[in-house]
Amino acid sequence: MRFIGSGFIAFCCLVAFPTATPVLLAPIRPYGQNGTLALQNNFSLELRAVIRQIPVNNIEKLVQTYLLNDIEFQALIRAINSLPAYRFYRQLINQPEVRQLQQWIVQQLILSGGGPKIFDSLELEVKIFNKYPYWSQIVSGIQGFQAEFVQIYPVQLIRSLLEPSATQTSPLLSELWRRLVALRPVYERVLATPSGKLITAELQRLRVDVGGVDALIRYQFGWSNATFSSYDYMEYLY
Template identity: 55%
Template sequence: MKGITLFLVALGCLVATSSSAQLAPIKSVQQAAAAPAAPNFALELVAIIRSIPRKQIQHLVQAYLLNDEEFQAVVRDINSMSGYRLQQQVLRQPELRQLFIWLNQQLILAGSSIKIFEDLELEIKVFNKYPYWSQMVGGINGFENDFNFIYPLEAIRSQIEQSAQRSPLVAELWRRVVALKPLYERLLATPQAKVLVNQLQSRGVNVSAVDSFIRYQFGWSNATLPSYDYTEYLNY
């Protein structure tokens, strides 16, 4: 049903675009050649996704998951029944569902699909890929340090903002993501989230650093940025 709905929305947008094109004056070949090509939304997102060092992150997670007991305990907490229920609660939030629907629509119109995000999935195997993996783990603090070393947080944030200046759709996506700040804070205040946060903190996770990382990556914490109106896109 969801796929049919998205198809109908995309079809309606295409029909509306075709109708407008019939009424617009025909441009000469020289005019068409001089006009700059509109940025492709899907390609802009792919460029951002490819800047994330997926393989390095996958190897890091796999090495720690196979060899580090502290990291294994954190993963068990995240994948516990209470953690799973919290994940489902997040996915049911109307603001997030609206964002996914809009994103699906725009990717369909760009000739792509939500599958472009599949490259971010992690594939974990049950054996060490390299023999030194068993000697490189260093507990939760070691994982945090290693992750911060390989993940270009500021570069990715800068790339997103530069893409938003070139592409109106990326700018719209960025505004919609920024508008999720109240949702994030609302979920953090729930009893389920507080229980999970306390569990992770007891395992040695630097929860404050993780929170700062999330807020910076999604444009919720940098005072040097323009002041976004977080309520502007809540009703889309």
């Protein structure tokens, strides 16, 4: 399920894994001067460590609560699963720069002994009944969903794990970060297309805080250094 509240998570996954992308293997790892294979970081394990920081279970419960009980959110889900939205999604993942990133990630996962399945844990499963009776009384529209989502998703932590720093010195994660940052023109180019403007207008009509979502996406992928309110997201776990 793709929904705007966690659109940046979906965007990251969709960038990484197309439905059908040819895999062009990278060159064989070089040998060191002593004749042994040069030591390299394990990209699959490093990416797994980042993914584990995403509170999927809590996001899943939040989506379930709103999808089952909130009319505004239900309308948003219908819009996101509409044909215009699907066309926009296909336009995005078919951009040459996005496809190049897709191929690079698959290459590195294969070379490190992993594969695209490490992203399976990000898929959401929503049951059709309220788990708790009071859920129907705690929803407050799309704006309420967005407000609760930003309290759950640790955007600053995820960025700190990907962005090169004194503690993040992995060459492969740093290269992933560089490639994500380089996608900014693609993001802006696709949003400026007729289909991008159509989707943006529809989200605004549904009362989505498009500016807030845009700011979150730009910060997560290093396209902006705008600061976010400091919070301890662990306080909001269910």
